[in-house]
Amino acid sequence: RHRSEKCTVGCPVLDRCLNGGVPCRSITEFVGESGSGKTQLCLQLALSAQLPSSHGGLSASSIFIHTEFHFPFRRLHQLSGAFRTSHPDLPDPCDRVFVRAVHSADELLHLIPTIETFLVYSRSRWRPVRIVVIDSIAALFRSDFENTGSDLRRRSSLFFGISGGLRRLAKRFGLAVVVTNQVVDFIGDGDVRVGNLSDGLYSSGRRVCPALGLAWAHCVNSRVFLSRDEDGPVRRRRMSVVFAPHLPHSSSQFLIKGEGVFG
Ligand code: GTP
Numbered sequence: 001r002h003r004s005e006k007c008t009v010g011c012p013v014l015d016r017c018l019n020g021g022v023p024c025r026s027i028t029e030f031v032g033e034s035g036s037g038k039t040q041l042c043l044q045l046a047l048s049a050q051l052p053s054s055h056g057g058l059s060a061s062s063i064f065i066h067t068e069f070h071f072p073f074r075r076l077h078q079l080s081g082a083f084r085t086s087h088p089d090l091p092d093p094c095d096r097v098f099v100r101a102v103h104s105a106d107e108l109l110h111l112i113p114t115i116e117t118f119l120v121y122s123r124s125r126w127r128p129v130r131i132v133v134i135d136s137i138a139a140l141f142r143s144d145f146e147n148t149g150s151d152l153r154r155r156s157s158l159f160f161g162i163s164g165g166l167r168r169l170a171k172r173f174g175l176a177v178v179v180t181n182q183v184v185d186f187i188g189d190g191d192v193r194v195g196n197l198s199d200g201l202y203s204s205g206r207r208v209c210p211a212l213g214l215a216w217a218h219c220v221n222s223r224v225f226l227s228r229d230e231d232g233p234v235r236r237r238r239m240s241v242v243f244a245p246h247l248p249h250s251s252s253q254f255l256i257k258g259e260g261v262f263g
Pocket of ligand 1: 033034035037038041078182256257258259
């Protein structure tokens with residue numbers, strides 16, 4: 001498979017911002033405050049992946065791992081209704097999104113061999129799984145961890161275990177792995193390296209930085225920041241590439257509508 005294979009996110013403007021879409025064989029992070037559109041974009045990616053390569057997709061199924069609240073089945077059905085209108089020849093897209101809840105970082109780490117078995121199985125049975133979404137990774141580390149030396153070591157070891165496992169699967173199966181991450185308020189200058197946009201990351205007028213620190217930042221290949229612009233007549237959002245191999249910093253506005261995410 002070609003090393004630079006990408007999957008469309010179902011929006012030409014955002015695909016251009018990502019230089020063609022979400023890259024296969026690597027881990028991409030969507031990071032942003034609550035309501036910035038991370039889940040919406042992941043749902044749309046899971047549908048768009050089913051398109052043939054002539055339409056920017058991978059002719060593939062997706063695994064969607066959610067770690068907090070309930071999976072938004074109603075929203076997926078709504079988006080798939082709009083998707084089917086444009087692509088009536090495809091089978092029900094909801095049948096190609098495999099959903100699983102995970103409640104702790106340990107559980108996710110121990111799920112990786114099961115995911116691998118499922119990936120092998122999917123290759124022989126249906127359209128192969130080529131997208132794995134984890135929404136959100138930050139939620140798995142929000143509780144249960146103190147700021148003590150042993151907890152920080154346990155956290156780092158889980159970061160490396162999970163990201164190493166996902167990266168191995170991404171390479172073996174040509175997956176695009178997408179993880180979502182939250183932001184925290186920016187304090188001091190120690191976190192600048194985590195998001196190297198020279199003028200800092202702002203969302204809803206607040207200066208923020210990605211959660212989980214530098215150790216996690218080194219675990220992802222690309223980091224894409226989603227933000228809410230200050231309130232205007234229409235609630236606009238913005239996608240900005242923070243770091244990605246061979247990809248310049250770029251940024252595009254988008255809107256979330258009933259039918260999906262649009263540039
Ligand atoms: P957290 O999961 O809280 O971190 O947020 P997130 O970044 O994943 O936000 P999400 O992708 O869920 O986006 C939430 C925004 O999408 C909401 O503020 C709404 O503006 C929009 N949205 C969500 N569901 C719908 C829907 O059914 N219709 C429309 N038109 N917009 C929706």
